[in-house]
Amino acid sequence: MRDQLDAYITEHAERWTEELRELCAIASEATDPSALQQAADWCEQRLRAAGCETRQIALDGVPSLVVGETGAGARTLIGVQHYDVQPAVPLELWTTPPYDPAVRDGAVYARGVDDNKGHLLLRIQAVEAYRAVFGELPIRMRFLIEGEEESGSASLGRLLATDDALTDGDGALKEGGSVDSSGRPQLLLGGKxxxxxxxxxxxxxxxxxxxxxxxxxxxxxxxxxxxxxxxxxxxxxxxxxxxxxxRDPSAEERAHVAALPFDADEVKRIYGLRGFAFGRGNTDVRLASQFExxxxxxxxxxxxxxxxxxxxxxxxxxxxxxxxxxxxxxxxxxxxxxxxxxxxxxxxxxxxxxxxxxRPYRGRRDDPLVRAVKAAAEEAFGKDAHLVPTSGGTSPMWTVCHRRALANVTLGMGHPGSAAHAPDENIILANYWKAIRATARLYSLYATQA
Amino acid sequence: MRDQLDAYITEHAERWTEELRELCAIASEATDPSALQQAADWCEQRLRAAGCETRQIALDGVPSLVVGETGAGARTLIGVQHYDVQPAVPLELWTTPPYDPAVRDGAVYARGVDDNKGHLLLRIQAVEAYRAVFGELPIRMRFLIEGEEESGSASLGRLLATDDALTDGDGALKEGGSVDSSGRPQLLLGGKxxxxxxxxxxxxxxxxxxxxxxxxxxxxxxxxxxxxxxxxxxxxxxxxxxxxxxRDPSAEERAHVAALPFDADEVKRIYGLRGFAFGRGNTDVRLASQFExxxxxxxxxxxxxxxxxxxxxxxxxxxxxxxxxxxxxxxxxxxxxxxxxxxxxxxxxxxxxxxxxxRPYRGRRDDPLVRAVKAAAEEAFGKDAHLVPTSGGTSPMWTVCHRRALANVTLGMGHPGSAAHAPDENIILANYWKAIRATARLYSLYATQA
Structure with missing residues (x-):
């Protein structure tokens, strides 16, 4: 399925990789306010280059919230991301320095490349691609890019409260997203x-x-x-x-999770495990990771x-x-x-x-946004996508979504060996291009999804 | 009781303090072989200056054992000391640097000044004083100064095995020693x-x-x-x-320990305690510290x-x-x-x-050495001395004493606030002079003690 979108992505792969390395070279850890501001400015500039109206919302010394908006339509999609990263220590365990992004064997290694700078950037690059190939977005797309996520998004509520319209939308794209060891997209409906x-x-x-x-x-x-x-x-x-x-999971929720693919051997291989913690078996691991x-x-x-x-x-x-x-x-x-x-x-x-x-947040599974994301992901990755109730990690979706009970879902490209929060954090570029395609397609699919 | 010995001590107090600072300025931690050798050489030189024949026993890279001998008589007393010190970290908790010995309010602050360099040196200075005032020692005095005590004296057995005569004696002076918060000498008969x-x-x-x-x-x-x-x-x-x-303590041993003075409030004050660990009461603390x-x-x-x-x-x-x-x-x-x-x-x-x-070692209480040390300590400190079965700390007395079942005892000047192994380790100079006097007196008292 080669089309104009693929062609545009292929044509810009090199520049976009350079952009990713540029963003990841900024050591935007919580302890460095000037690096955080540098990352915020970088994001705002990149949003503007992709055709968004932008602004930064600043409050007494907390990292700025970067807002970018583009497109018009019946639906408004809110993309939630962050430009701050986890501390890169212990540095000696990195093969190459965490803030000197390296490309090896089709993967990019850097602190934050998976969580969340790669995901942040590919959504903007998808806007650029969509606009270049098809013109104006058929939805209103609003980026909210914060800088305090890795230390708990403590100020996000206050930042959003400055303008009620910021959380006024029909659904939200949660940060991140991944594919499993078989390349099947994992679409998360919530976060702990x-x-x-x-x-x-x-x-x-x-x-x-x-x-x-x-x-x-x-x-x-x-x-x-x-x-x-x-x-x-x-x-x-x-x-x-x-x-x-x-909240006790319903029988239906349990059955849904138990039926999800789970490559226990792959997880064990990655972490060098003989067995899972607490003596948990494979089904128990699946249920616990969702509901415990x-x-x-x-x-x-x-x-x-x-x-x-x-x-x-x-x-x-x-x-x-x-x-x-x-x-x-x-x-x-x-x-x-x-x-x-x-x-x-x-x-x-x-x-x-x-x-x-x-606070934890889990959006509903039965929603046009979820259906549109699933269709976009399956088309781009060429595999069945799976809806997963929650990630093991945390994101501030409660703050963005709870007032209007928005659906929310991930659409991304992390893989089981991404090592988010750990040394040698990385993403695979082949997945990256697919995720850009999926996201660009979502911008049109969501406009009309029933 | 002013006599020639006191006069000699007073006269040399300043030089001896400088010597103590000089020795303590050597950062002879286990990780620094050259500092260890420097400390060994310093000790050997000081022994020689006090009139001892000396030598170093070296084995494949372990810190040298410094041997010094002087005097002649029916009895041989073995003094066991060490020139290595505990790590000085955490450095930031020291008022003055651990290896820049400081004198404040009649106390000397430095890593090792109590454990064991002050104690090591005062025994040599006591030899110097004795010889200057009275002439040849009426006992054979043998110093064994090792450099691995703070990391467990792992090689001492091998070093002593090079010459069977090294452990041939009638009794041993164990490293260290202290007075309690009332200034009463504590004479330890063993170590854990x-x-x-x-x-x-x-x-x-x-x-x-x-x-x-x-x-x-x-x-x-x-x-x-x-x-x-x-x-x-x-x-x-x-x-x-x-x-x-x-070994279960006998009723007599328990009664002896229970009768020893113990200033629980002072210990609590020094460490800022509300109560002792494990809910222990004062008597229980005394027994546990000896026998547990x-x-x-x-x-x-x-x-x-x-x-x-x-x-x-x-x-x-x-x-x-x-x-x-x-x-x-x-x-x-x-x-x-x-x-x-x-x-x-x-x-x-x-x-x-x-x-x-x-290995732990505890010598007998009923021995001429113990009686002589008690008499010397009580005379010099002007207070009743107390015989304490064991220290909480460890010394390699088993290695030196067990073959001939030697009596062993401390005679020293540490105080409850000495902070051995901790930041701001210190000794009080007034106690130091008394300990030199007591030790010099021991050299004569032990010659004739029944």
Whole structure:
């Protein structure tokens, strides 16, 4: 199926790859405000070059929201993306530097190339392609590109509240998207929420000689003891009230998920697993990944961690922990439950610091947008697409969609080895061109989809 | 009681303080072989200046054992010391740099000034003083100064085996020693043994996005789960067989310890404690510190530990752990029990790496050396001295003493706020002069003590 759209994509592949490398070279981590602004400006300029009217919405020092709009029609589609990226550390595990984007064997390697700069950019390039080949978009397309997603989109609600019209639409494209190991598009209808917290404890005014371990309290032990109360060996969170607001999947939803393709062996190969966590079998993994919240230690540190030996009782210990939440859990309520759990178990001395929270969101499956995305994806990738209720990750779709109960879905090109949030994050260019085609096609299909 | 000895000490206080600063300025941490050799040479030179015959015993790359001998008489006293120091990290918690020794308010601050360089040096300075005031020592005094004590004296046995005469003596002075918060000398009759191990686990080929936490195994959780099986909330180690070889204290030993002075409030003040670990009361703390082994996390690290947030499933986790052992526990046997414990609890994937081991040793209380040390300490410090069965820390006295079952005891000047192994390690100079006097007096008292 070679047509003018394919021809345009092929013709511009080289320039578009260069653009992707240019965007990914900006180290737009949360800790670098000037890099964030540089990325925002880059996005705004690229939107304008594709024919969008653009503006930036700025509030007291938080990263700007970049808005771009183009096209006209009965329907308005909101594209939600972000230009910030996860920290690139540990740098030594990257084959090539995370901010010196490299092309190897048809793949592009860089921090953020999958999450979310590649996805962000291909939607803009799809606008360019559509306009060049067919003219004006037959829908109103609105890009909302934020810069705080990787640290929890804390200000997105306030940014959107500056203009009620920003969330006025008929459906939303969620960030990202992927194909499975067989090249079948995975279309996500939602994302988990998150509570990110730090637990900290100090037991001594200063580190002590470990000869005193018969009676001087050890902060590392204290934290380990507290953590060990949080979850059982089956992965069930033991915090009282934690599951109160979890929406039980219907029999139909369970059957839908159980029928989705799932290449367990491929996941095991990628991560070098003998088996899945918590003794979960393949079906259980599928259901849990869709419908279960999690409790995950992102990092823990206490005491002497350099090479060699040092016999010390650590005075301080801390860990970073994230809970991925499912509808209708609320991160603020979960944070209160964590606090109550620690107190109830005698860990009143362990400080629990709320770092970020995002509510989960899942849109309906039965919607014109979902049907249009499925058709566009199947046409471009040449394989059956699968509707997946939720991603394991979090995106701020609740903030954008919940007021008007918008449908939302992904349409993207990540693959199982993309290594989002990890060293050697990458995308496969062959998928990238297909995703641009799918997205350009969506712009027309959504205009008329029943 | 002003006499010639006091006069000599007063006269040389300034030079001796400078010598102490000079020795402490050598950053003789285990990771720096050239600094270790520099410290060894410094000690040998200082011994020679005090009138000792000296030599260094070297074996394939391990830090040299410095030997110094002087005096003649019916009895031979072996002084056991070390010139290596604990790592000085975390550097930012030091008021002044650890290897730029500072004198403030009558105290000297430096890494190793208490453990063990101050104690090492004062014994040599006491030889100098004795010889200057009284002439030849009436005992044979043999210094054994090793350079691997802070990493477990792994080679001391091999070094001593090069010459059987090295351990041929009538009693031994153990490293260190201290006074309590009332200025009463604490004379230790033994030291705990140690097993230092690292636990390491890898659950994934690489770190993963925490969205996969429903099914990708988290190394930090794995390690926390394993650690939480090692000890109960009362401080009792739950490793099967761990207590098999522990010598139960006799009623007389328990009564002796329970009667020792113990300033619980002072310990609590120094470490900012509300209460002791494991809910221990004052008597329990005293008994446990003498007769109980420990299980202590020295450090733990996994995943993302920088500032900010990163949502990651760590692929690797590790911790450093030390077990302080009491007679007759054997570190090699304990290491095997740790391995068996992990396997029995389903943690076969957690690697347990033996880093160092030292056997515990406790000498008899009823011995001429102990009586002579007590008399010398009480005379110099002007307070009752107390015989304490064991230190919380470890020293390689088993290696030196067990073959001839030598009595061994400390005679030193550390204080409860010395912060050995911690930032701002320090000694109080007033105590230092008293300890020199006590040691010089011991050289004569031990010659004739019944």
């Amino acid at each position: 929420g998150i509570l990110y917290a730090e637990l900290r404890v100090r037991t001594l005014a200063r580190d002590a000689h470990s000869g005193g371990a018969t009676h001087l309290p050890n902060a590392a032990w204290r934290l380990v003891d507290a953590l060990s109360t949080l979850m059982d060996v089956r992965g069930r969170v033991r915090i009282q009230g934690f599951y109160d607001d979890v 919240p999690t409790c995950n230690i992102c990092g823990i540190v206490s005491g002497f961690i350099d090479d060699g030996t040092k016999t010390v009782i650590p005075a301080e210990a801390s860990c970073k922990i994230d809970f991925r939440l499912v509808p209708d859990q609320d991160p603020e309520r979960i944070a209160a439950l964590v606090r109550a759990h620690l107190d109830r178990h005698g860990f009143g001395d362990i400080e629990s610091v709320y770092k970020e929270g995002t | 043994g140690i097993l230092y191990a690292e636990l390491r686990v890898r659950t994934l080929a690489r770190d993963a996005h925490s969205g996969g936490a429903t099914h990708l195994p988290n190394a930090a959780w794995r390690l926390v789960d394993a650690l939480s099986t090692l000890m109960d909330v009362r401080g009792r180690v739950r490793i099967q067989g761990f207590y098999d070889d522990v 082994p420990t299980c202590n996390i020295c450090g733990i690290v996994s995943g993302f530990i920088d500032d900010g947030t990163k949502t990651v499933i760590p692929a690797e986790a590790s911790c450093k752990i030390d077990f302080r052992l009491v007679p007759d526990q054997d570190p090699e046997r304990i290491a095997a029990l740790v391995r068996a414990h992990l396997d029995r609890h389903g943690f076969g994937d957690i690697e347990s790496v033996y880093k160092e081991g030292t």
